[in-house]
Amino acid sequence: MEYAYVNARIKAMKSRLLDRSLLEQLINKPDIDTLITELEKTTYREELEKAGVLYSGINRIEVAIRKDLVKTFRTILNLIRGGDSERYVTIILNRWDVQNIKTILRGKKIQENPSEILECLIPAGELDEAALTELVKQPDVKAVIDLLATWGVVYARPLTANFKEFADSGDMLVLEYALDTFYYQDAMSKLKGGESDDARILKSILVTEIDINNIKTVLRAIRDRIDTEEAKRYFVQGSPDFDAAKLLSIMKSGTIEGALKLLERTPYQFISKIPPEYIAAEKISAFEKELERYLVKKSVALFLGDPLSIAIPIAYIWAKYTEVTNIRVIARCKLTEVPEKELREALISV
Amino acid sequence: MVDFGIPIGAGIAFGLGALGTGIAQSRIGAAGAGTIAEKPEMFGLMIILVAIPETLVILGFVVASMIMIMLV
Numbered sequence: 001m002e003y004a005y006v007n008a009r010i011k012a013m014k015s016r017l018l019d020r021s022l023l024e025q026l027i028n029k030p031d032i033d034t035l036i037t038e039l040e041k042t043t044y045r046e047e048l049e050k051a052g053v054l055y056s057g058i059n060r061i062e063v064a065i066r067k068d069l070v071k072t073f074r075t076i077l078n079l080i081r082g083g084d085s086e087r088y089v090t091i092i093l094n095r096w097d098v099q100n101i102k103t104i105l106r107g108k109k110i111q112e113n114p115s116e117i118l119e120c121l122i123p124a125g126e127l128d129e130a131a132l133t134e135l136v137k138q139p140d141v142k143a144v145i146d147l148l149a150t151w152g153v154v155y156a157r158p159l160t161a162n163f164k165e166f167a168d169s170g171d172m173l174v175l176e177y178a179l180d181t182f183y184y185q186d187a188m189s190k191l192k193g194g195e196s197d198d199a200r201i202l203k204s205i206l207v208t209e210i211d212i213n214n215i216k217t218v219l220r221a222i223r224d225r226i227d228t229e230e231a232k233r234y235f236v237q238g239s240p241d242f243d244a245a246k247l248l249s250i251m252k253s254g255t256i257e258g259a260l261k262l263l264e265r266t267p268y269q270f271i272s273k274i275p276p277e278y279i280a281a282e283k284i285s286a287f288e289k290e291l292e293r294y295l296v297k298k299s300v301a302l303f304l305g306d307p308l309s310i311a312i313p314i315a316y317i318w319a320k321y322t323e324v325t326n327i328r329v330i331a332r333c334k335l336t337e338v339p340e341k342e343l344r345e346a347l348i349s350v
Numbered sequence: 351m352v353d354f355g356i357p358i359g360a361g362i363a364f365g366l367g368a369l370g371t372g373i374a375q376s377r378i379g380a381a382g383a384g385t386i387a388e389k390p391e392m393f394g395l396m397i398i399l400v401a402i403p404e405t406l407v408i409l410g411f412v413v414a415s416m417i418m419i420m421l422v
Contacts, residue, residue: 004377008384015389 001085007312009079013072014303014316016043017323020349026330027343032057035334039327044068059119061331066122069324073124076313088202088310090126091187092317097125098183100132101148101155102176108141109172127153141166141175158182177234184210188238198310205299205314210239212291215268216284218251222259223282228252241266256282270294296322296348322348356421360414367410374403 018026022042029035039061040048047064055063073093080086100121107117114136121136123129131151138144145163149156158178166174187206191199214235221231228251235244250262256279260272271290278286299318305311326347333343382396 002380004380005384008381009388010384012385012388012392 001080001083003085003308003310003312006079007307007309010076010312010316011303011307013075014319017319018042018327023326023330023347026327027340027347029334032061032331032334035331036061039064044327047071058331058335061327062119065324065327069122069320070124070129072320073317076317080313084196084198085310085313087190088198089313089317091190091202091206092314093125094183094187095125096122097127097155098179100125100127101135101144101159102179104132104135104144105141105159105175106172107136108138108144154186155179155182173234177236180213181236184236184238197306201302201305201309201311201314205295205302207239207241208295208298210236211242211268212295214239214242214247215250215263215271215291216288218247218259219256219284219287221251222254222256223284268294293348356417360417363417364407364410364414367407367413370410371403371407374406375400378403 026035026038029038036048039045044064047068048060051060051064051067077086077089077093080089100123103120104117106112107114107120117136118133121132123132127135135144135147138147142163145156145159149160158181159175162174162178166172184206188203191203191206217231217234220226221228221234228248231251232244232248235247237244250259253259253262260279263269264272268291271287274286274290296318300315300322302311302315303319305315329346330343332338333346338346378400382400385392386396
């Protein structure tokens, strides 16, 4: 793969991402309409104009930024066509397939309106908007899985295998865990044997994601006093540093403080710096947010890595995703008149 | 007896310089094309950046000339 052309283009695209001062301007806007006016001065203008025909207010922003994100990811995929690099970028983009399937399954379980489910989806992966629209039209969870199987989508395999357990228990976690495990194992198997720098870069990001998922599971299990054997079922394999034995030893500490102490000599020691009131209240969402921030920061920091490697496309995908998430947060906070301090806390700064 | 060593030396000095320039320009040219595709306003700067490796071949030419002039 000739990265010189692709990565130069991506770096030029990076220069058009919203910088800190522009985000500040968005934060300082008093309402949704002025926010849209400000966004129209950015690269979102085209999509905002298109979305303006059918939508208004926050829906206009949501639709526009979603379309822009999808368009950007498709551009990157088209630039990188052919060879291992396409496979690697597809692995990253498949995260959104997993996320979309999970959202559809959750929506179907609570019998949510299809249009409401569709609004929450980001068709950035291999399942495009048409496929997702067809999936949300299905009457229930079983029908969604059957349709995925009919299309030959690989994610139907873990869902079909675990459907009986889900049907018996009604616990969506069973299907979600099966999907996550399949995604990470499939991604790791695609990277197996690849000793290139690209494979190593992607593997380090995937391992961080697996670690973060497992640490979240451990913290939730400690808070909810879940039995270690039960929690063990939900650990995703694939991380060399945080294998099941190490995760179990963290779980056996029995308290959040104990778990944080055991995490002190790991790259995740930063979560022990969370204010003590959150630790005392066992507010897991605060830890989850910090862990997600770490993943985003680590991924975006790849911009400083080898300029002629997969690092640049991966970093850009994460940077763009972060930007879209931040705009979404600002728009939602403006709509619900959330105080500026809380808004700033909710943003991901990279 | 004709001494081929001097022209061969001059040829190597010029040829390797040209090869180096070619390798450098291919990379910079590709990156430049990528940059201009996204930011056409960078065209002028890219022309300069693509031209910079030319110094290698010019140096090679100077060395080759010196070999030919001073040693022949």
